[in-house]
Every structure is written in C-alpha cells, then in structure tokens.
Amino acid sequence: MAKQNLKDEINIAEGVEVTIEPTAIKVKGPNGELERRFYSPAIKISKKENTIIFEVKNAAKREKMMMKTTEAHIKNMIKGVTEGFEYTLKVCSGHFPMTVALEGREVIVKNFLGESIPRKSKIPEGADVQINGNDITVKSINKETAGQAAAKIEAITRMTNKDRRRFQDGIFITEKAGKKI
Numbered sequence: 001m002a003k004q005n006l007k008d009e010i011n012i013a014e015g016v017e018v019t020i021e022p023t024a025i026k027v028k029g030p031n032g033e034l035e036r037r038f039y040s041p042a043i044k045i046s047k048k049e050n051t052i053i054f055e056v057k058n059a060a061k062r063e064k065m066m067m068k069t070t071e072a073h074i075k076n077m078i079k080g081v082t083e084g085f086e087y088t089l090k091v092c093s094g095h096f097p098m099t100v101a102l103e104g105r106e107v108i109v110k111n112f113l114g115e116s117i118p119r120k121s122k123i124p125e126g127a128d129v130q131i132n133g134n135d136i137t138v139k140s141i142n143k144e145t146a147g148q149a150a151a152k153i154e155a156i157t158r159m160t161n162k163d164r165r166r167f168q169d170g171i172f173i174t175e176k177a178g179k180k181i
Helices: 061-082 143-156
Strands: 004-011 017-020 024-029 032-037 043-048 051-059 085-092 099-103 106-110 119-122 128-132 135-140 170-176
Touching: 004 061, 017 043, 024 061, 032 061, 043 061, 051 061, 061 143, 085 143, 099 128, 106 143, 119 143, 135 143, 143 170
Parallel strands: none
Antiparallel strands: 004 051, 017 024, 024 032, 043 051, 085 135, 085 170, 099 106, 106 119, 128 135
16 A cells, blocks of 8 residues: 555634643643543644644554544543533343442442342542432543443443343443443
C-alpha cells in the first residue's frame, strides 16, 4: 500500500478548553476535567482556534489506525466533559429474590441463586452508581470508567456451569452510553 499524507480535524464544542502538551491532552468542560497521555511520534497534534488538527506524513496503515484511535479518544473526552456517559443495567431475578445494595464504594448482591455469601464489586474512582429498584445507573465523564464499572457490576452475577437459557437470573447491561442493546 502506498504511503500518503493524512490530515483530519475535530471541532471543539463551546465551553470546552483543550490543552495540548507534548505527550498529553487535557480537556476541561462544564462537567469536569480529563487528561490522557498520547504518544505517537508520527502523529502531529495541534490546535488552531476551536479545532484540533491531526497530521501524519508518509502514513502507512498503522499510523492511520493510530490517528483515528487518538481522534476517537479525544472526541469521547470532549463529549464526556460536556454531556457525560451513562450506562443502564437491569436486575433480573426469577428463581430467588435477589437484593442489590450500595455500601460506600461497593455494590453488594445478596441471595443470588440462593447463595448465602454476598457477592461484591468495587466501583472504580470517578464513576457514580445509583440503584433504583431493579434499575442500576452508572454515570461518569470518562467513557472507559463508566464502561468498566458497568462491566464489573454485570460480572458479579456471572454464572458458570449453568444453562443460560434456563437460569436467566443476573444483572445485565441494557443501555451503553445512550445506545440500546
């Protein structure tokens, strides 16, 4: 494949301040501040007025992938500090009445499939969890933190050696960052 010069731009939303350092990018907005380290010598990132410009000279497939990945991360950072990310989980208990509670920075599931020992999961720093009946909401300005918190809560009720078609108890993600599953 022939090497090519690539150039791409991202518009910065109003009320968002972006600071570009040699190996890190800081995004500050109404909901908070995020910082992420990026290092790829082939990608030149610069800021002009309210746009972020990405440039790669003599780009092969790997450099193009790195540029697009970096763009996606920065877009998620901008969206996070303006709108935030929200994951929704549903508690489903058909065989045994399961109790889900929040104690400090831990989610505790009691009586899952009749077990006497409660199952626990720690909530990552930066994520906010709310339990309302059979609905659990995870919010964060960092998409990865929100996703990791939701995945950890879902993993508490992971079943092994059971037929998933028959035993459908558990906690399941129903909405990922605004997209229905």
